[in-house]
Amino acid sequence: MDSISATERYRRGPLAVVRFLGLVLLGAVIGAIASLFAVGFVAAVLALNDLLLISPRSRMMFDHPGLLVAITIAVPTLGGLVVGLVHLAIPERRPHAPADVIAAVQTRRGRLPVRAGSLSALGALVSLGAGASVGQYGPLVHLGATLGSLGARLLRLGRSDDNITIACGVAAAIATAFNAPLAGIVFAHEVVLRHYALRAFAPVAAAALVGHVIATNVLERGALFHVADTAVPHPWEFVAFLAIGGLGALVAGAYMGTLLGVTRLAMRLTLPPPLRPALAGSLLGIAALWVPDILGMGQETLRFATIAGAFGSGELLLVLVLKIAATGLCLGMGFGGGVFSPALVIGTLFGALCGSLVGQFSGAPQETFVFYAVCGMVAVTAPVIGAPLTSLLIVFELTGSYALTTAALASVTLASPIAAQLFGHSLFDIQLESRGLDLSAGRGRAVLRSTPVVELLTEECVTLRPETPVAAAVTALCQARHGEGYLVDEQGRYLGCVGLADLEAAREATAGDLRVGGVVRLARSVLAPDTSLWDAMEVLQDVTGEALPVVDAEADDAFLGVVFESSIARAYLAHSDELRREEHGTG
Amino acid sequence: MLSWGGAYERAQQAALFAPYTAATGRPVAVEQYDGGLDELRRAVADGEVPWDLIDMTRSEAMAACEQGLLEPLSSSLLAPAPDGTPAEEDFLPDAFGRCAITHSVFATVVAYRTDAFPGRRPTVIGDLFDQRRFPGPRALQDTPAVNLEWALLSYRVPLEELYRLLSTRRGLDLALERLDELEEIQWWEAGDTPPRLLAEGKVVMASGYNGRFFDAMVNRGAPIAILWDGQVQEHETWVIPRGSPHPEAAREFLRFATTTERLADLARHIPYGPARRSAAVRVTTHAETGVDMRLHIPTHPLNAERALVKDETWYARTLARIQALFRDWRKSRESREPE
Numbered sequence: 001m002d003s004i005s006a007t008e009r010y011r012r013g014p015l016a017v018v019r020f021l022g023l024v025l026l027g028a029v030i031g032a033i034a035s036l037f038a039v040g041f042v043a044a045v046l047a048l049n050d051l052l053l054i055s056p057r058s059r060m061m062f063d064h065p066g067l068l069v070a071i072t073i074a075v076p077t078l079g080g081l082v083v084g085l086v087h088l089a090i091p092e093r094r095p096h097a098p099a100d101v102i103a104a105v106q107t108r109r110g111r112l113p114v115r116a117g118s119l120s121a122l123g124a125l126v127s128l129g130a131g132a133s134v135g136q137y138g139p140l141v142h143l144g145a146t147l148g149s150l151g152a153r154l155l156r157l158g159r160s161d162d163n164i165t166i167a168c169g170v171a172a173a174i175a176t177a178f179n180a181p182l183a184g185i186v187f188a189h190e191v192v193l194r195h196y197a198l199r200a201f202a203p204v205a206a207a208a209l210v211g212h213v214i215a216t217n218v219l220e221r222g223a224l225f226h227v228a229d230t231a232v233p234h235p236w237e238f239v240a241f242l243a244i245g246g247l248g249a250l251v252a253g254a255y256m257g258t259l260l261g262v263t264r265l266a267m268r269l270t271l272p273p274p275l276r277p278a279l280a281g282s283l284l285g286i287a288a289l290w291v292p293d294i295l296g297m298g299q300e301t302l303r304f305a306t307i308a309g310a311f312g313s314g315e316l317l318l319v320l321v322l323k324i325a326a327t328g329l330c331l332g333m334g335f336g337g338g339v340f341s342p343a344l345v346i347g348t349l350f351g352a353l354c355g356s357l358v359g360q361f362s363g364a365p366q367e368t369f370v371f372y373a374v375c376g377m378v379a380v381t382a383p384v385i386g387a388p389l390t391s392l393l394i395v396f397e398l399t400g401s402y403a404l405t406t407a408a409l410a411s412v413t414l415a416s417p418i419a420a421q422l423f424g425h426s427l428f429d430i431q432l433e434s435r436g437l438d439l440s441a442g443r444g445r446a447v448l449r450s451t452p453v454v455e456l457l458t459e460e461c462v463t464l465r466p467e468t469p470v471a472a473a474v475t476a477l478c479q480a481r482h483g484e485g486y487l488v489d490e491q492g493r494y495l496g497c498v499g500l501a502d503l504e505a506a507r508e509a510t511a512g513d514l515r516v517g518g519v520v521r522l523a524r525s526v527l528a529p530d531t532s533l534w535d536a537m538e539v540l541q542d543v544t545g546e547a548l549p550v551v552d553a554e555a556d557d558a559f560l561g562v563v564f565e566s567s568i569a570r571a572y573l574a575h576s577d578e579l580r581r582e583e584h585g586t587g
Numbered sequence: 588m589l590s591w592g593g594a595y596e597r598a599q600q601a602a603l604f605a606p607y608t609a610a611t612g613r614p615v616a617v618e619q620y621d622g623g624l625d626e627l628r629r630a631v632a633d634g635e636v637p638w639d640l641i642d643m644t645r646s647e648a649m650a651a652c653e654q655g656l657l658e659p660l661s662s663s664l665l666a667p668a669p670d671g672t673p674a675e676e677d678f679l680p681d682a683f684g685r686c687a688i689t690h691s692v693f694a695t696v697v698a699y700r701t702d703a704f705p706g707r708r709p710t711v712i713g714d715l716f717d718q719r720r721f722p723g724p725r726a727l728q729d730t731p732a733v734n735l736e737w738a739l740l741s742y743r744v745p746l747e748e749l750y751r752l753l754s755t756r757r758g759l760d761l762a763l764e765r766l767d768e769l770e771e772i773q774w775w776e777a778g779d780t781p782p783r784l785l786a787e788g789k790v791v792m793a794s795g796y797n798g799r800f801f802d803a804m805v806n807r808g809a810p811i812a813i814l815w816d817g818q819v820q821e822h823e824t825w826v827i828p829r830g831s832p833h834p835e836a837a838r839e840f841l842r843f844a845t846t847t848e849r850l851a852d853l854a855r856h857i858p859y860g861p862a863r864r865s866a867a868v869r870v871t872t873h874a875e876t877g878v879d880m881r882l883h884i885p886t887h888p889l890n891a892e893r894a895l896v897k898d899e900t901w902y903a904r905t906l907a908r909i910q911a912l913f914r915d916w917r918k919s920r921e922s923r924e925p926e
Contacts, residue, residue: 055751055754056751056752056754056755056758057750057751057754057901059754060753060754060755060901060904060905061754061900061901061904061905063904063905063908292755293757299748299751300748300751300752300755300757300758303744303748303752304752304755304757304758304761307742307744307761309761309764310742310757310761311757
């Protein structure tokens with residue numbers, strides 16, 4: 001008990017305050033760097049869009065209709081090819097994304113490789129620049145997180161601290177891109193850290209604030225929506241907003257399903273990986289000749305969807321379905337980019353569709369049209385990224401409208417839980433689950449699941465040959481003060497486990513030259529080297545003994561050593577204690 | 588010299604032409620036009636250019652420059668500020684084009700009759716299209732420029748995104764749809780028409796140049812007021828047409844007319860923002876009535892809060908197509924109007 005209170009004392013006091021302030025300062029510095037990178041990234045995407053004739057303005061100013069048709073198909077196709085080649089240089093042969101950030105933080109491995117991070121950012125830049133139907137916020141979040149992780153690595157910080165610096169990079173990226181510092185802070189907590197602690201809050205807030213200051217001074221962007229001051233929804237319309245929430249969850253499900261479905265389909269294609277995004281790009285380009293609204297991030301489409309009468313109902317449905325298909329196609333076939341911006345567009349189109357249908361059936365004037373569009377936007381986006389609070393705050397910070405935020409709240413109330421019940425917590429979690437990381441039972445289990453038991457392996461055990469005389473075995477065990485020995489043959493293969501009591505009994509009963517190989521073996525489960533701490537604990541429930549042998553089945557049952565029951569228990573307690581301190585620590 | 592006539596030319600006469608003649612003994616002959624490049628194009632093609640200098644909006648100057656209708660100009664011919672600051676540092680950062688030098692910033696604004704809507708006043712540009720709250724005929728310039736911008740702004744889209752949205756078929760359709768909702772539009776071409784239509788009560792709201800409205804309000808006491816929301820700022824430039832008969836004289840006048848003193852004096856006759864900082868801080872009161880001119884200049888912070896800067900690069904490249912679209916729309920509107 002003394003040692004614990006000493007640690008607690010170390011965690012308080014003036015030195016701890018200095019350490020904590022240093023972390024806050026580091027958060028601000030990482031925030032500044034991540035924010036500048038975000039600004040540069042956004043500017044580069046816009047410049048590429050202008051240069052490659054993807055942005056409406058550049059297309060309008062280009063006065064050669066025939067050539068424009070060719071360019072509309074060629075740019076996404078060639079862009080896809082370049083992206084595919086860039087991704088070949090990443091070890092996993094896929095772009096890293098926010099899901100990787102979440103995995104790094106949730107399993108407390110806190111390291112994001114710089115090479116994969118920068119190549120992913122490059123891939124996303126080309127994808128967005130060439131007009132793929134993907135988002136920019138995912139790459140920005142990952143870029144910010146990678147910078148945060150790099151900062152922690154350069155300063156040789158511990159596991160808890162690097163999780164915080166990653167969250168700082170994420171918060172700054174969101175704060176800069178949306179010019180929404182509160183949303184940045186909440187996103188980092190809600191999606192990445194998934195817990196709330198004062199120790200993390202202050203550095204993350206500092207990073208978001210710096211991002212906000214840089215965004216307001218460098219990026220001059222208009223508010224996402226303008227809401228007429230007079231428009232206040234009728235009470236009955238809140239029922240519609242709730243319904244939009246429920247239905248929005250299904251749209252979110254369709255969106256995520258399409259994306260995952262195309263990803264699975266792409267795996268089965270015989271096409272070489274770099275040609276997959278090229279194929280997707282050419283299909284996108286051809287479709288965009290008829291429906292240009294699906295090209296690129298879709299900021300113009302999103303804006304028009306908030307204006308009553310800009311689209312007809314049929315048109316809204318068409319663009320909605322095509323945008324889901326285009327995004328699924330682009331991301332599933334290997335373009336790099338986020339899922340957030342397309343979700344915003346899809347959701348807004350869906351909300352606009354609901355709004356115009358309500359208008360048609362009720363005959364009411366469409367003064368509150370923008371409310372429907374925003375409700376749809378939040379209802380689809382929140383489940384996809386698993387961040388209801390962030391989505392609400394983005395609406396609040398971008399519109400400054402309390403009425404609009406309240407309406408959005410009505411939609412999120414149903415959308416997020418329904419989607420979570422039907423499909424999962426978020427697209428990121430579903431992706432991670434398919435890669436074997438299940439976050440549904442929380443961080444504790446994820447950490448234990450991702451810690452291999454081999455980390456606790458020891459060779460301090462008694463190994464016995466089958467031909468060893470029982471008497472010699474008893475002596476060896478007694479001298480080593482162990483109650484169990486492990487039978488290993490000449491090739492180092494594991495044959496079983498014998499107990500001291502059984503050996504003693506056998507010696508008493510036979511008094512001859514019985515060998516250890518003839519003694520009854522204990523029923524004892526074995527662990528593989530990659531068995532996780534969590535699975536080892538499950539095994540331990542049915543075992544009474546001092547240790548579990550670790551055997552490598554792939555190397556002809558080679559005996560590697562043992563893991564003591566007590567070390568598993570200690571590791572579990574240590575992990576729990578670290579998590580507890582990280583999640584409840586004050587500074 | 589080719590200029591715009593009306594109150595603007597009177598101001599130029601007082602602040603530029605008369606002092607120039609007094610200083611050099613050379614008279615300045617002025618012809619009037621309502622903008623547009625057709626005449627200049629014809630003159631250059633025929634090799635008979637009758638003007639040495641033209642006062643031109645920057646968007647048209649950019650288009651004319653691209654079409655090779657203008658002489659290149661260098662900022663080095665401009666005089667420094669009275670304190671010695673070089674012209675490059677004294678002028679607005681984007682005042683120098685390849686063939687044009689900005690001398691003033693003017694705005695196209697909406698003005699309304701103050702007695703037309705008892706108990707209320709238009710406050711936002713969308714009110715131009717709100718005939719329920721602000722009934723009565725409108726006068727609009729017979730060009731797509733500014734009308735399309737205002738029509739799309741009435742959907743409350745942000746200023747920053749305006750030209751991106753206008754670049755889509757959907758944005759153009761929305762803008763034309765909004766213009767179509769106006770029941771009665773009188774189209775004007777010459778800059779002094781809208782103040783006259785307003786003063787005569789033939790329309791209740793009109794678009795027009797802020798200087799002309801100022802002249803009607805202050806010099807002639809017309810019951811009108813300017814709605815600054817959504818004002819479209821544009822640069823007014825000096826250009827020398829290709830094949831000008833006396834290019835050297837033109838350059839000499841240009842240097843004279845863009846000195847700090849002359850620009851500040853011009854702004855005492857007509858409320859256009861001088862393009863050089865040293866002149867902007869010297870703007871005082873109206874030369875005749877003593878009205879504080881600073882409050883009537885489009886670039887004054889109070890007036891410029893929701894000002895749109897005309898995207899002239901966009902217009903330079905798209906004008907022909909946008910004009911064709913606008914003409915088609917006008918034709919279809921006229922064919923629908925009852926005889």
